[in-house]
Amino acid sequence: MSSETSRxxxxxxxxxxxxxxxxxxxxxxxxxxxxxxxPADDLTVVFAESFVRVGGTFIYCASENDFFDQLFAxxxxxxxxxxxxxxxxxxxxxxxxxxxxxxxxxEFIAHADAGLTTCEALVARTGSVLISSATASGRRxxxxxxxxxxxxxxxxxxxxxxxxxKQMEDQYGADKxxxxxxxxxxxxxxxxxxxxxxxxxxxxxxITLFLLDDLGA
Numbered sequence: 001m002s003s004e005t006s007r008x009x010x011x012x013x014x015x016x017x018x019x020x021x022x023x024x025x026x027x028x029x030x031x032x033x034x035x036x037x038x039p040a041d042d043l044t045v046v047f048a049e050s051f052v053r054v055g056g057t058f059i060y061c062a063s064e065n066d067f068f069d070q071l072f073a074x075x076x077x078x079x080x081x082x083x084x085x086x087x088x089x090x091x092x093x094x095x096x097x098x099x100x101x102x103x104x105x106x107e108f109i110a111h112a113d114a115g116l117t118t119c120e121a122l123v124a125r126t127g128s129v130l131i132s133s134a135t136a137s138g139r140r141x142x143x144x145x146x147x148x149x150x151x152x153x154x155x156x157x158x159x160x161x162x163x164x165x166k167q168m169e170d171q172y173g174a175d176k177x178x179x180x181x182x183x184x185x186x187x188x189x190x191x192x193x194x195x196x197x198x199x200x201x202x203x204x205x206x207i208t209l210f211l212l213d214d215l216g217a
Contacts, residue, residue, distance in 0.1 A: 011060055014048045043124045043157045044211070050127030054186030057208040067151065067210050068097040071116075074149075074208065075099075082111040084145065087118060087136045108140075114147035120171075121164040122157045122209075126185055129209065130164045133180035134172070148184065148204035153214040 048058045059074075061067040071094075075083060085091050085101040094101050094116075101116070102108075117137040121130040129150055131142050142148055158164050161183070168177060187206050 013045050014058070014060065043159065044154055047122050047124040047127060047157050048211075050124060051122075051186075051209060052127070054127045055207075056127060056186055057206065059208065059210045061210050061212045064093070064097075064212065067212055068094075068099060070210060071149075072097075072099060078114075078147065080114045080147065082107070082113040083149075084108060084112060084115045084141060086115075086138070086141055090116060090118065090151065108144075112145040114149055115141040115145035116149040116151065117142050119150050119152050119156065120181075121167055122152055122211075123159075123161050123164050123183070124157055125160045126183070128161070128183040128185040129207070130168075131182050131184060132168070132178035134178040139180050142182070142184065143204070146205050148187075148207040150207065150209045151212065152209060153212045155214050 048060075051058050059070050061070055074080070083099075083101045084105075085094060085103055086105075091101070091103050115137070117131065118135060119129045119131050120134075122128070123130065129152070131137075131150075133139050142150075158167060168181065172178065184207060187204060
């Protein structure tokens with residue numbers, strides 16, 4: 001009997017999707033169908049593939065304890081001394097795990113090594129993270145720090161940008177959307193100056209997503 005866990009299965013599928021190009025030619029587009037469609041049980045793999053393709057670091061977490069271990073290891077690996085966390089739920093979560101963070105704006109401008117936030121949705125097609133000003137992280141915590149860290153859940157993955165925006169309208173109301181909606185697609189980058197690619201020009205130099213599996217086996 002196989003001892004392979006659901007985490008092993010998802011990770012194996014993600015590795016295969018990232019390492020092996022499809023041997024099949026793409027089918028002729030059906031222009032009467034939605035812009036993008038993927039089976040619901042494949043959205044995690046599609047998102048991971050797209051997210052890594054645009055330069056993100058994808059970390060799958062089978063449980064909250066797994067997330068704590070992964071975050072602790074990342075802080076140590078990247079020598080993150082100042083991790084800013086402003087959302088009450090996240091602060092409570094990290095406090096329970098004994099992970100050191102700064103929960104207010106003390107020396108934020110001078111020491112914004114990294115910021116950890118949640119998000120509104122994940123877009124499988126583009127590998128984008130939809131963030132808004134509706135959370136306690138506000139506008140700055142996902143933009144100003146050198147490293148953007150995001151905790152999201154597998155249930156937040158949608159197929160396309162239109163699905164994410166529809167979800168926002170359903171949640172907040174079409175006339176009461178947050179004042180800021182932003183799609184983070186990979187690290188901030190520009191090649192405007194002498195056609196040389198520069199990371200971190202208009203925002204974080206890197207983006208890391210911790211995907212917490214809340215869909216079960």
